[in-house]
Amino acid sequence: MTVRSVNPATEELIEEFEPHSELDVDQALANAAERFQSWRLTSFDERAKLLHAAADVLDARKDDFARRMTLEMGKPLKQAVAETEKCAWVCRHYADNGARYLEDERIETDASASYVRNLPIGPVLAIMPWNFPFWQVFRFAAPALMAGNVGLLKHASNVWRSALNIEDVFSEAGFPAGCFQTLLIGSDKVENVIRDRRVRAASLTGSGPAGSAVASIAGDEIKPTLLELGGTDAFIVMPSADLEAAVATAVDGRTQNNGQSCIAAKRFFIHAEVYDTFRDQFVDKMKALRIGDPMREETQIGPLAMKSIRDDLAVQVEISITAGAKPLIPKMELPQKGYWFAPQILENAPDTAPASRDEMFGPVASLWKVSSLAEAIGRANDSEFGLGSAIFTNEKSEVETAIRDLDAGSTFVNSKVASDPRLPFGGVKSSGYGRELARDGILSFINRKTVSIA
Ligand SMILES: O=CCCC(=O)O
Numbered sequence: 001m002t003v004r005s006v007n008p009a010t011e012e013l014i015e016e017f018e019p020h021s022e023l024d025v026d027q028a029l030a031n032a033a034e035r036f037q038s039w040r041l042t043s044f045d046e047r048a049k050l051l052h053a054a055a056d057v058l059d060a061r062k063d064d065f066a067r068r069m070t071l072e073m074g075k076p077l078k079q080a081v082a083e084t085e086k087c088a089w090v091c092r093h094y095a096d097n098g099a100r101y102l103e104d105e106r107i108e109t110d111a112s113a114s115y116v117r118n119l120p121i122g123p124v125l126a127i128m129p130w131n132f133p134f135w136q137v138f139r140f141a142a143p144a145l146m147a148g149n150v151g152l153l154k155h156a157s158n159v160w161r162s163a164l165n166i167e168d169v170f171s172e173a174g175f176p177a178g179c180f181q182t183l184l185i186g187s188d189k190v191e192n193v194i195r196d197r198r199v200r201a202a203s204l205t206g207s208g209p210a211g212s213a214v215a216s217i218a219g220d221e222i223k224p225t226l227l228e229l230g231g232t233d234a235f236i237v238m239p240s241a242d243l244e245a246a247v248a249t250a251v252d253g254r255t256q257n258n259g260q261s262c263i264a265a266k267r268f269f270i271h272a273e274v275y276d277t278f279r280d281q282f283v284d285k286m287k288a289l290r291i292g293d294p295m296r297e298e299t300q301i302g303p304l305a306m307k308s309i310r311d312d313l314a315v316q317v318e319i320s321i322t323a324g325a326k327p328l329i330p331k332m333e334l335p336q337k338g339y340w341f342a343p344q345i346l347e348n349a350p351d352t353a354p355a356s357r358d359e360m361f362g363p364v365a366s367l368w369k370v371s372s373l374a375e376a377i378g379r380a381n382d383s384e385f386g387l388g389s390a391i392f393t394n395e396k397s398e399v400e401t402a403i404r405d406l407d408a409g410s411t412f413v414n415s416k417v418a419s420d421p422r423l424p425f426g427g428v429k430s431s432g433y434g435r436e437l438a439r440d441g442i443l444s445f446i447n448r449k450t451v452s453i454a
Pocket of ligand 1: 263
């Protein structure tokens with residue numbers, strides 16, 4: 001069935017795609033398996049040179065790629081350009097550090113030499129979401145290729161031009177055919193690809209149900225997976241915090257990418273001593289955000305990516321309000337066409353409401369007053385998710401307590417949670433397992449071969 005790509009700002013058709021046939025997919029898997037046999041023998045220097053070339057292609061064509069991302073999923077153009085630049089960064093990061101990350105690890109034993117050698121495992125399938133159409137893919141692809149693996153991409157069907165653009169980046173950079181291929185397939189075709197003996201592992205960024213499905217199939221086939229799933233990240237503000245910085249970061253953290261980020265701050269726990277001031281400033285700044293055409297330089301919030309995302313969020317907000325949450329921002333007039341959703345702050349949502357329990361994928365913040373750090377951490381941890389967490393404080397002991405007790409894959413102090421090629425990235429609990437980026441990321445799909453020479 002033809003796949004239609006629609007501009008979420010106008011609901012106009014951008015482009016239509018014919019999905020790949022079973023034969024196309026089979027050919028791509030054969031190409032990947034064959035290419036792996038030569039790619040795994042290339043040197044780190046050769047791979048690094050090509051990754052630098054990919055970074056150069058990204059830099060040279062960033063405006064073109066960014067425009068397409070914005071057209072396909074509605075993020076403000078400025079943020080799409082920044083996303084492309086970050087992809088060039090991750091390519092250069094692994095080009096410059098990959099060999100060091102994968103060095104042999106010598107271990108003293110009774111043998112004359114013993115060590116761990118990090119070897120590639122083969123074709124890896126990446127199942128990626130639409131919210132960061134380039135970044136989510138490059139943070140998988142750069143370490144995978146540097147390690148000597150080859151990549152297959154199944155991207156979300158609303159960003160297929162971006163998916164094809166990514167394939168172009170690698171071929172324009174000079175990577176041999178078969179190193180990185182995009183499969184234009186729907187989710188219903190993923191099971192067969194995972195089960196195919198030529199595919200050796202899968203990496204998924206996406207929803208909990210998608211993660212469970214992929215992990216079950218891969219588990220059945222005894223293939224490793226890395227899962228980066230949702231989050232309802234907590235953002236704690238204590239009395240000693242720089243309040244102006246905390247408010248500005250809260251707004252940015254909640255509304256980046258039109259609020260559609262797994263690591264967006266979503267649940268705000270503010271100490272009673274600063275609660276009223278924080279709330280009033282937060283409301284003023286969220287109200288002042290400029291909503292509009294994501295192609296315009298001054299736009300801060302564009303449309304949500306899909307009708308279903310907008311409608312689901314509207315239902316979550318409605319149920320939360322009916323359950324007792326207080327909306328702090330009056331409803332505003334929005335264009336009829338397009339999947340628009342105005343920023344909102346919900347105060348005091350009860351424990352059972354979606355605003356307390358579920359991931360809200362859009363510019364909606366949930367706000368509560370707490371009387372101590374212990375209460376803030378207890379409530380932050382009362383979630384099935386554990387991706388990121390942030391605390392604003394200038395008390396050293398509070399920093400240490402937050403690092404020790406927040407049940408999350410990261411704790412950021414006096415800044416928002418952000419991914420960085422130099423730092424491991426991932427979650428605990430229902431936010432997934434495994435780590436992307438940094439050294440951890442490149443070791444995710446590796447045969448850590450033990451070598452012992454008598
Ligand atoms: O949506 C999750 C990833 C966001 C990021 O890496 O900045």
